[in-house]
Amino acid sequence: MTDVGIDAIEIHAGKLKLDLPGTFAPAKGEDPEKYTKGLGLHASSLPDVYEDIVTMGANAARKLMDRKGLEPADIGRIDVATESAFDNSKPVSTYIAGCLEQVYEGDFRHANKGERKFACVAGTQAIDDAYNWIRAGRNRGRAALVVATDTALYARGDAGEATQGAGAVAMLIDEDPSLVSLSTEQGYGSMDETDFLKPNQQFPSVDGKRSVQVYLARMREALTDYESVATDTHPDDFVMVPFHTPFPGMVRKAALLGYRHMIRDTEIEEALADEIGRQPRPEAFEDDESYLDAIAEYTDKLKGTDRYREWYARSIDPTLELARHVGNWYTGSVHVARASGLKHALENDLDITGKQLLVASYGSGAQAEVHSETVQPDWEEEIAGLDIDDQLAARRDITFEEYETVHDVHNHDEETDVDPFTSPEAEFVFDGWGRMGERQYRYVE
Numbered sequence: 001m002t003d004v005g006i007d008a009i010e011i012h013a014g015k016l017k018l019d020l021p022g023t024f025a026p027a028k029g030e031d032p033e034k035y036t037k038g039l040g041l042h043a044s045s046l047p048d049v050y051e052d053i054v055t056m057g058a059n060a061a062r063k064l065m066d067r068k069g070l071e072p073a074d075i076g077r078i079d080v081a082t083e084s085a086f087d088n089s090k091p092v093s094t095y096i097a098g099c100l101e102q103v104y105e106g107d108f109r110h111a112n113k114g115e116r117k118f119a120c121v122a123g124t125q126a127i128d129d130a131y132n133w134i135r136a137g138r139n140r141g142r143a144a145l146v147v148a149t150d151t152a153l154y155a156r157g158d159a160g161e162a163t164q165g166a167g168a169v170a171m172l173i174d175e176d177p178s179l180v181s182l183s184t185e186q187g188y189g190s191m192d193e194t195d196f197l198k199p200n201q202q203f204p205s206v207d208g209k210r211s212v213q214v215y216l217a218r219m220r221e222a223l224t225d226y227e228s229v230a231t232d233t234h235p236d237d238f239v240m241v242p243f244h245t246p247f248p249g250m251v252r253k254a255a256l257l258g259y260r261h262m263i264r265d266t267e268i269e270e271a272l273a274d275e276i277g278r279q280p281r282p283e284a285f286e287d288d289e290s291y292l293d294a295i296a297e298y299t300d301k302l303k304g305t306d307r308y309r310e311w312y313a314r315s316i317d318p319t320l321e322l323a324r325h326v327g328n329w330y331t332g333s334v335h336v337a338r339a340s341g342l343k344h345a346l347e348n349d350l351d352i353t354g355k356q357l358l359v360a361s362y363g364s365g366a367q368a369e370v371h372s373e374t375v376q377p378d379w380e381e382e383i384a385g386l387d388i389d390d391q392l393a394a395r396r397d398i399t400f401e402e403y404e405t406v407h408d409v410h411n412h413d414e415e416t417d418v419d420p421f422t423s424p425e426a427e428f429v430f431d432g433w434g435r436m437g438e439r440q441y442r443y444v445e
C-alpha cells in the first residue's frame, strides 16, 4: 500500500506580537511568571487590521504552492479547518480559493471544497478526510490542500485571554509524502462535553479549569483506544510526541500522564521502583479516593525523576518551542507542535528519518485523536523551507493600548476605523465588504 501523509507544510503567523510577561501581565496586575513558568507562554501572535483567517490561510497556502511548484490543477481538494468562521454557509475554503485564483493562472473549479468543524481537532480531521479520499482512489492523481486557520481570541477579561493567538498552517496531503506518512491506526476519545463552545457567538464560553480536565480525560481514552488497534506504546517508540498545545503548561500535564501510562509494566517502571516505588494499581485499594491519592503521589515523584525529565526534554519540549512565542492557534496548534519538533531536529542535526511521532490532537466539546507518523527521508528539505523564525522576528510588538484596539478591530460587534500597524507586502489582505455582506480580499504586491 502506498504511503499517504503530509508532503509539505507552511506556517503563517499573525503580524502583531503581544508580549505576555512584558506587556500583558503588568497591565493585568499579574505576576509575569504566571505566563513564562505557569502557562509556558511568552507571546501571542495577533492579526493586524488587514489580516483574518482567510488572508492568513491564503498566504500560507500560496507560499506552499510556490515552494512546491504547484498549480491549481495539481490540487483536487481544499479543506479548511477553523473555529473562527464568519460565514455559516459559504465555506472559508471558497474565500481562500478565490484569493489564490487572483495570483495563479488556472482555477479551482474542479476542486472539492469544504470546511471542517470540531474545535481544535478539526485540522487533524481535515487531514483524515484527505487521507481517506486519496486511499479510496478518488483523487485522480491530485493532492489535497488542508488549511488550519484561526484567530483564537477570547472576550476581554476572560481567563483565556492569556492564551490567545492567530495564525494558519497549510499542509499538502499526498501519496509518497516528503515529510511524514500517517498510520492507518487511530485512537479516539470522544464525548458530549460543555467545556468550551461558541453557540452562535464570536468569543467562546469557557469553563477553563474543566476544559483542562476534559482534555486529559479524552486524551487518556484516545491513547488507550490507539493501543487497542496498534500496540502498547512505549516512550522509546517515539522520537517526539506533538500534542495539541493551547498553552505549553497544558502539555506538561498531559505528557506526564501519558508517560506514566506508557511505562506501566515496563522495564522503566521497574528501573524506577527503587527510587519512587511501583505504580499503585486500583485493585490494591479499598476505595477510589485512596487509589487516586496514591497515584497522584506517585505521579508527583515521577515528574522529578531524571528518567522522566530526560524524556520530556527530548520528546516534548522541542514541540513547544514555537507555541511559546505564538500562543494558541486552535486548529493549527498540533500542526505547529509537529513543525516545531521537526525544526528542532533539523537545527540540532538529529537523524530522525524513519522514526515515529505519536501525534495527539484535541478539540473541546470534546474529542481527542491519537495516531502515529513516520518521518520521511526528505523531511529536512521540507522543514528547511520554513521561514517562521523570520516571521516571528518581524512582528510588530504592540503596547497594551494597541492590543485593546486590535481586539476591538477583530470584534464583530465593534465598528472601528483603525490604520494598520504594519505594511502588507506580497500578500493577501482584507479589502472591505461586498454588496452581499461578503468579505473581500486582494493581493498586494
Ligand code: CAA
Pocket: 031, 032, 033, 034, 035, 037, 038, 039, 120, 159, 160, 161, 162, 163, 196, 206, 207, 208, 209, 211, 212, 215, 244, 245, 246, 247, 249, 250, 328, 330, 362, 363, 364
Ligand atoms: N509563577 C509560576 N506559576 C504560576 C504563577 C506564578 N507567579 N501564577 C500562576 N501560575 C501557574 C498556576 O499554578 C497554573 O499552573 P498549574 O495549573 O500547573 O497549577 C498556571 O500558572 C495557570 O494559572 P491559573 O490556573 O491561575 O490561570 P488562570 O486561572 O488564569 O487560567 C486557564 C488558566 C484555565 C488555562 C485559562 O487560561 C483558560 O481558560 N484558557 C482557555 C481554555 C484552555 O486553553 N483550556 C485548555 C484545555 S481545552 C483545549 O485545549 C482546547 C483549546 O484550545 C481552547
